[in-house]
Amino acid sequence: MAKKEVPAARPANINAQPRLHQHAREIQAYGTVSHALPLELEEPVRLEMTEQLNLLLADTMTLRDLYKKSHWQVAGPTFYQLHLLFDKHYDEQVEIVDEIAERIQLLGGVSLSMAADVAETTRIARPPRGREEVPVQISRLLDAHQIIIGHCRQLARRASELGDDGTNDLVVSDVLRANELQVWFLSEHLVDVPLVHAEEPEVRKAG
Ligand SMILES: [Fe+2]
Secondary structure (H helix, E strand, O other), X not given: OOOOXXXXXXXXXXXXXXXXXXXXXXXXXXXXOOOOOOOOOXXXXXXXXXXXXXXXXXXXXXXXXXXXXXXXHOOOOOHHHHHHHHHXXXXXXXXXXXXXXXXXXXXXXXXOOOHHHHHHHOOOOOOOOOOOXXXXXXXXXXXXXXXXXXXXXXXXXXXXXXXXXXXXXXXXXXXXXXXXXXXXXXXXXXXXXXXXXXXXXXXXXXX
């Protein structure tokens, strides 16, 4: 005769009610790296790289948001093309933010994520809440790109010196190259060329 299956005893504390409003201590403090990762990168290297990458992350998140602000608030005869361009650059910065943040986690660190922490950390000047004209919007974006590009060049060199080739590659191939391209697309909008009438050369007076 087959043995009768006896259901496993349930722990008495299982309950269908969701357990809301739970709190506990952090599992890792910001500014630390976890110790034992088989990456062949020493802890001091990972500490320095994650600190620098968090600065780059804060600036990139700020630039990302500056693009959305510009996308929403742009005005004038170039509205449509700039509305689309700003959103394209926004989408590209969203990807970059994710890559930087995940590199920080991969190195054993903790990524910045919330707006208040980003605002305290970024080196990019805070814009006003109101709308600004197109040349000012573009200038703000270019200033932000310049800060990021300058930091990328320093950080890439330092990562290479320390043997962190993965960070060097991310910073050069994904962050620097994309920012350089976006700078080109933006800055061409600040070239003052005539829209309809070509400027004729001045006619010299005879005599
Ligand atoms: Fe939109």
